[in-house]
Amino acid sequence: MKLQLALDLVNIPEAIELVKEVESYIDIVEIGTPIVINEGLHAVKEMKAAFPNLTVLADLKIMDAGGYEIMKASEAGADIITVLGATDDMTIKGSVEEAKKQGKEILVDMINVKNIEQRAKEIDALGVDYICVHTGYDLQAVGQNSFEDLQTIKRAVTNAKTAIAGGIKLETLPEVIKAGPDLIIVGGGITTQDDKKAVAAEMQEMIKQG
Numbered sequence: 001m002k003l004q005l006a007l008d009l010v011n012i013p014e015a016i017e018l019v020k021e022v023e024s025y026i027d028i029v030e031i032g033t034p035i036v037i038n039e040g041l042h043a044v045k046e047m048k049a050a051f052p053n054l055t056v057l058a059d060l061k062i063m064d065a066g067g068y069e070i071m072k073a074s075e076a077g078a079d080i081i082t083v084l085g086a087t088d089d090m091t092i093k094g095s096v097e098e099a100k101k102q103g104k105e106i107l108v109d110m111i112n113v114k115n116i117e118q119r120a121k122e123i124d125a126l127g128v129d130y131i132c133v134h135t136g137y138d139l140q141a142v143g144q145n146s147f148e149d150l151q152t153i154k155r156a157v158t159n160a161k162t163a164i165a166g167g168i169k170l171e172t173l174p175e176v177i178k179a180g181p182d183l184i185i186v187g188g189g190i191t192t193q194d195d196k197k198a199v200a201a202e203m204q205e206m207i208k209q210g
């Protein structure tokens with residue numbers, strides 16, 4: 001089980017400062033969609049330059065032109081790039097093909113997919129690296145989470161690694177760990193805390209203990 005830190009509501013210098021604090025406790029750093037929208041792929045490039053040994057995920061949430069977008073994110077230094085599960089198979093196939101060519105990985109974000117079980121099986125057959133259940137900010141705000149969906153993809157997926165994102169905090173981490181995803185993605189659960197380092201360290205320890 002790995003821990004990914006999601007950075008969303010910060011600019012590039014703030015993102016780099018934040019990672020300096022928690023670098024030893026995380027496996028992957030995510031340049032979130034809002035940062036990519038605000039700053040472009042340049043943010044991925046700067047993060048990779050600052051932390052060459054850290055795996056960098058670019059949360060592009062690709063919906064079309066998969067091959068091209070994957071190529072551009074790869075050029076910027078991303079190791080893992082996200083594609084939306086709600087898109088068509090052609091986009092996912094194009095993304096997987098380009099990622100393999102570039103030696104990169106694809107994480108499919110299942111945000112807003114209605115039939116999670118069936119779509120997860122279809123996507124699993126396309127050779128993606130991760131399938132991730134995700135409750136975005138707008139649905140977190142009305143009390144939703146993806147804990148049940150995680151159980152569903154754990155049953156449905158046989159090839160890809162599984163991941164979960166969306167509002168995970170120290171208090172809810174034990175329930176997530178119990179379900180055994182390969183990757184746990186935490187944003188605000190770390191970034192909004194006063195002592196980010198202590199929280200990230202505690203999360204890493206809980207994950208290690210399984």
Ligand SMILES: O=C(CO)[C@H](O)[C@H](O)COP(=O)(O)O
Pocket residue numbers: 006007008032033059135136137165166167168185186187188189
């Ligand atoms: O992709 C995202 C929003 O679309 C976030 O990066 C993801 O939800 C993790 O952040 P948080 O733990 O704060 O929900």
